[in-house]
């Protein structure tokens with residue numbers, strides 16, 4: 001109960017930011033000053049980093065000064081333990097341990113206080129409200145139920161569930177689509193949330209089996225970057241609005257797709273989001289890497305953290321009138337790249353988009369496995385019997401992207417297993433990094 005009291009001013013403030021009061025930019029400047037000062041004083045990692053770069057916390061007065069600080073990345077943080085990365089005054093028992101799978105296959109561990117965890121969760125509920133979730137709605141999440149699920153909010157969630165304020169159920173993303181459909185048909189959710197690839201697969205199944213639509217008001221996708229073609233197709237198949245939430249384990253929710261436009265809104269009172277292109281801020285319309293500073297993570301601060309995710313910058317004002325900044329789009333991870341024998345380095349989506357377009361009628365699922373720079377296998381779960389001509393046509397189109405030096409091979413398989421995290425890997429590179 002204490003936590004609710006402690007978080008009440010935060011909740012009220014985060015609500016008032018939606019209405020443009022108090023000034024968001026003054027709030028962001030103040031939070032940044034406090035954060036940098038705190039990180040320098042209390043977190044050994046930042047003390048050493050900023051000393052090395054000759055930057056003093058007093059030099060950071062406003063968000064405009066942010067670029068004076070060095071960028072950091074996951075590899076750099078992975079070298080150290082809690083004692084170096086966290087507020088040295090906190091005891092281990094005061095912290096929650098969180099782990100993300102990490103695109104390189106190396107798990108990345110981070111720590112938060114329970115109060116920080118709750119704040120980030122509150123901001124997620126705020127996004128769901130803005131997307132149209134209302135008290136009493138039935139909401140179902142499709143996610144990985146494997147392993148321990150932190151239940152820090154349990155008593156509050158139980159209260160909310162008992163009073164009917166929240167009616168939330170979870171479904172295991174490892175269920176086959178026919179079981180998932182049956183369970184959802186029994187629940188009749190108003191809102192369905194889930195990993196993008198799970199939602200895409202379920203939508204494909206419902207369409208192929210000509211089943212009744214599930215009747216929810218809208219669908220919320222997230223947690224995975226998927227090829228644009230898959231996203232477009234999934235949106236058509238669901239026949240209700242599909243909104244994307246961009247989140248990462250380090251910061252929880254960062255941005256969401258506004259129902260009034262296709263633009264993403266950034267949670268400006270929770271994170272500072274920069275888009276970096278060749279060592280400078282990306283211009284509107286340009287793609288670059290997302291760099292994040294979390295304004296509410298004090299136990300383990302993230303200041304100018306390179307996410308390896310790509311976004312297209314925007315200076316557009318959304319017609320909904322919300323004063324939060326916008327992004328044009330958020331696309332795949334930078335690490336989802338394929339090195340080709342002719343020296344080119346292409347984003348895997350260059351291959352996946354034609355694959356989806358050409359084989360739309362007969363592909364249920366697929367996965368691209370690069371066994372060597374000059375050998376790529378495409379594993380396909382077909383929807384129906386596939387002729388040799390259909391396979392030839394697909395190979396021809398893919399070969400136009402990869403060039404003649406790459407040996408392309410189609411393997412028809414009965415299933416494609418999900419990664420242990422429950423997420424789907426569209427691209428696997430053998431002997432190297434794997435795409436998410």
Ligand SMILES: [Zn+2]
Pocket residue numbers: 258259260261265318319320321322
């Ligand atoms: Zn908007």
